[in-house]
Amino acid sequence: MINVSLNEIYSETYKALRSVNIEWSLAKDCANKAKWLAQHDQYFLGSILKTAELYQNQDITISINENTNTKPLSSALMALLLIEYVSANKITWKGYIDSSKFLLAGMGIIAKEQQINLILENEKRDIIAFTKDQKLFINSCFDINVPTYSFLKIYDFIEKKNIKYTFLKKNKNVIKVNDKCWERLKLMAFETYVEESKTSKSRAGY
Amino acid sequence: MKFQSNQNNLDYNHSIRPPSIVMKLDRLGSFHQTRLSFTRRLIDDLKYQKSKIEIHQWDIDNSGIGSAIIKTTFKNEILSLIIFCHSINAEERTDRVIAEKWDMTFSLFRGIPNKNELNKLSKNLKIQESGRHNSKQLTLSRANKSQRIFKKVLNDLSIGKQPSDKLINDVGYLVRTTAVYGNGKFGIEDFSKTNGHIFLDKPFQAEMLTVYLIRYFSIELINFLAKKKGGKKSVTLSKHLAKHLGVGNATGLGMAPFLINHQELIHQWIYNRETALSRVFSIKQLDKKTQNRIINYIHQAFKYSLQWKVDDQLQSNKIDALNLDLKKILQNKKLTKLLNLDYPLKNLFDFYKNDINLETQEILNSVFIEPFPELFEDLMNNMGAVEKKSVLIGYNVSDILEIIKDNYKWALEIDTTKSDENYCFWYTSQTKLEPRLGITKKDVGIEKQLPFDIAHQIKQTVDILQKLPSNMTAAEVMINQPKLRNIIKRIITNKSMPYSEIQNNLIGKDMKPIDILRCKLSFFGASKFDPKSDLWTRITLFQGAPLPNELWKIKVNDWLFPNLKNVK
Numbered sequence: 001m002i003n004v005s006l007n008e009i010y011s012e013t014y015k016a017l018r019s020v021n022i023e024w025s026l027a028k029d030c031a032n033k034a035k036w037l038a039q040h041d042q043y044f045l046g047s048i049l050k051t052a053e054l055y056q057n058q059d060i061t062i063s064i065n066e067n068t069n070t071k072p073l074s075s076a077l078m079a080l081l082l083i084e085y086v087s088a089n090k091i092t093w094k095g096y097i098d099s100s101k102f103l104l105a106g107m108g109i110i111a112k113e114q115q116i117n118l119i120l121e122n123e124k125r126d127i128i129a130f131t132k133d134q135k136l137f138i139n140s141c142f143d144i145n146v147p148t149y150s151f152l153k154i155y156d157f158i159e160k161k162n163i164k165y166t167f168l169k170k171n172k173n174v175i176k177v178n179d180k181c182w183e184r185l186k187l188m189a190f191e192t193y194v195e196e197s198k199t200s201k202s203r204a205g206y
Numbered sequence: 207m208k209f210q211s212n213q214n215n216l217d218y219n220h221s222i223r224p225p226s227i228v229m230k231l232d233r234l235g236s237f238h239q240t241r242l243s244f245t246r247r248l249i250d251d252l253k254y255q256k257s258k259i260e261i262h263q264w265d266i267d268n269s270g271i272g273s274a275i276i277k278t279t280f281k282n283e284i285l286s287l288i289i290f291c292h293s294i295n296a297e298e299r300t301d302r303v304i305a306e307k308w309d310m311t312f313s314l315f316r317g318i319p320n321k322n323e324l325n326k327l328s329k330n331l332k333i334q335e336s337g338r339h340n341s342k343q344l345t346l347s348r349a350n351k352s353q354r355i356f357k358k359v360l361n362d363l364s365i366g367k368q369p370s371d372k373l374i375n376d377v378g379y380l381v382r383t384t385a386v387y388g389n390g391k392f393g394i395e396d397f398s399k400t401n402g403h404i405f406l407d408k409p410f411q412a413e414m415l416t417v418y419l420i421r422y423f424s425i426e427l428i429n430f431l432a433k434k435k436g437g438k439k440s441v442t443l444s445k446h447l448a449k450h451l452g453v454g455n456a457t458g459l460g461m462a463p464f465l466i467n468h469q470e471l472i473h474q475w476i477y478n479r480e481t482a483l484s485r486v487f488s489i490k491q492l493d494k495k496t497q498n499r500i501i502n503y504i505h506q507a508f509k510y511s512l513q514w515k516v517d518d519q520l521q522s523n524k525i526d527a528l529n530l531d532l533k534k535i536l537q538n539k540k541l542t543k544l545l546n547l548d549y550p551l552k553n554l555f556d557f558y559k560n561d562i563n564l565e566t567q568e569i570l571n572s573v574f575i576e577p578f579p580e581l582f583e584d585l586m587n588n589m590g591a592v593e594k595k596s597v598l599i600g601y602n603v604s605d606i607l608e609i610i611k612d613n614y615k616w617a618l619e620i621d622t623t624k625s626d627e628n629y630c631f632w633y634t635s636q637t638k639l640e641p642r643l644g645i646t647k648k649d650v651g652i653e654k655q656l657p658f659d660i661a662h663q664i665k666q667t668v669d670i671l672q673k674l675p676s677n678m679t680a681a682e683v684m685i686n687q688p689k690l691r692n693i694i695k696r697i698i699t700n701k702s703m704p705y706s707e708i709q710n711n712l713i714g715k716d717m718k719p720i721d722i723l724r725c726k727l728s729f730f731g732a733s734k735f736d737p738k739s740d741l742w743t744r745i746t747l748f749q750g751a752p753l754p755n756e757l758w759k760i761k762v763n764d765w766l767f768p769n770l771k772n773v774k
Contacts, residue, residue, distance in 0.1 A: 007390025
């Protein structure tokens with residue numbers, strides 16, 4: 001395991017996703033969500049690497065309309081956009097997502113920044129998570145790492161039933177990640193760098 | 207000086223300069239240090255916190271090799287600068303922005319490191335970016351001795367002689383840093399972890415403390431080595447020369463994208479600076495003492511500009527023009543009369559603004575702000591910003607087009623089809639992992655360019671948005687066309703933060719990155735900008751600043767435009 005900073009998580013994730021031609025804004029959003037997950041003691045690194053691979057193989061989609069069980073919406077890339085869209089257009093979105101984890105990160109971010117109350121439900125309309133008073137609460141009975149058919153909407157009133165929800169707190173400890181996975185991410189990030197030309201070097205202090 | 211800050215003497219009705227005036231590169235590239243700059247704030251905070259700076263450990267040998275720890279004690283905490291001095295061959299000391307070996311390496315550390323931590327630091331600090339650093343480290347830095355001055359000063363002191371004022375002034379520092387990393391770089395502590403910390407929770411505070419302690423170390427080191435070399439014959443550097451020594455810094459393109467990537471922060475800095483200026487322009491009358499103080503600062507600025515020597519022809523011409531402008535202002539018999547009018551500072555500025563160059567306009571603005579820190583204490587304590595990750599909902603296509611029309615006129619006026627407006631591109635260097643500029647028609651790598659073509663993106667966005675229903679939400683536009691998300695986020699941010707966008711084409715032939723660097727460095731508190739090309743510059747930080755044993759003094763933070771009396 002290796003200790004990493006939040007800044008490193010952001011910058012390496014961002015660049016790694018750019019290396020597989022993921023749009024700037026989606027790469028940035030994903031990097032912010034990775035940072036959020038790390039801050040809240042959730043695994044993120046393997047999912048980032050997997051997302052890059054699935055994206056390259058076209059096994060995930062970034063379309064909110066054309067997602068399927070076999071080609072779900074990438075929550076790592078699209079969660080923030082989807083949440084903003086649902087919030088701005090006041091609609092209920094339903095569809096297949098590859099995992100709930102990054103959607104939860106997006107909900108956590110938007111709850112804090114824009115104080116929007118959102119609710120995420122599964123196919124049976126069980127509550128997976130909701131935001132309230134700038135905080136994210138999750139139902140720990142569900143696995144947030146697997147593909148699901150989900151419903152996402154804003155809400156005014158929520159019936160919590162008899163379920164215990166966990167409030168995800170920020171972790172103050174040092175963030176540790178798998179060193180081999182980290183090295184893979186860094187190698188991908190390296191692909192976005194350019195060899196300096198003579199013209200670039202001239203006058204740049206060499 | 208006591209300023210009458212009662213309501214009768216202020217009206218706050220003077221509007222602040224609009225972004226269309228301020229956010230142009232040639233003006234941003236003319237900024238000077240102000241009372242809001244971070245070096246100045248650090249001195250205020252060190253004094254306010256009653257901090258005590260002392261040598262904690264000194265294991266440096268007669269040739270200047272070894273390690274040392276400088277301890278800064280606050281009420282509830284210790285921050286220490288860890289120092290390693292290395293032996294490097296003359297040919298390894300490139301003395302330029304880009305280097306791989308250094309005379310000295312540093313890290314600001316929370317607390318005092320134990321033996322094990324110190325051992326790890328000794329292995330990792332010397333290799334800087336290639337090392338792995340830990341979360342107790344707040345910064346990472348390195349410096350080289352100035353080849354122009356270090357040996358000469360050492361020799362002089364060792365034989366009991368003070369170096370000449372001219373020598374000290376010409377260079378202005380004993381050591382020059384080439385980077386001061388903070389905020390999580392290479393594994394060190396994230397800035398966000400300092401949230402709520404009484405001393406560190408301010409932009410670049412840890413970096414400024416690092417540089418201030420490096421300056422102290424450089425003076426202690428030269429005195430120590432002089433004594434070792436000259437024994438009883440030696441003397442220590444006189445106080446007035448020691449104070450005139452800052453820390454040099456060589457800054458290149460690595461710093462430039464910061465102002466583009468951190469919209470909220472750059473808005474906050476410039477908006478606060480402009481607000482401070484508008485507040486001093488709102489002062490109705492100045493008493494005689496304050497008038498004299500303003501005149502004295504203009505004199506200081508004049509002396510400073512006379513002692514500001516650079517090789518770069520363009521900057522040299524600007525300095526010559528600055529000298530002439532300041533001389534003209536000081537020799538004008540109307541100066542006192544102008545300061546006796548109502549709204550004296552505003553009147554003085556308006557009287558001259560069409561006849562003086564940008565360099566002079568901005569040095570005057572620094573002068574005007576200087577005597578009145580009590581008028582903008584709230585601004586000085588509010589130079590940070592929260593950067594939003596989400597895009598504010600509530601905007602539709604029509605709103606976005608309206609903001610573009612109001613705030614991005616400058617971008618719409620650029621003919622982005624011209625080759626001169628597509629002259630260069632920004633990318634990250636494989637060698638140094640830092641931003642660089644490539645020439646579009648010459649260099650490879652444009653497919654990996656950084657998205658700094660803001661004007662181009664604005665035009666493309668307008669073309670797309672004009673074809674969409676005006677009531678479509680921005681969120682819907684972005685989810686259908688994610689490639690627009692970056693620029694729509696910028697536009698929405700700019701609506702409430704109008705000083706968040708540099709109003710020039712950042713890939714155009716006329717663009718000079720040095721202007722971006724200077725803007726940022728002025729907020730750091732840099733002086734003596736010394737451009738070495740339009741891509742990198744040398745500067746001095748903390749020149750004229752109080753020494754650690756003077757921090758308790760009443761007028762401790764009065765050191766704008768440092769100059770030496772005996773230098774012509």
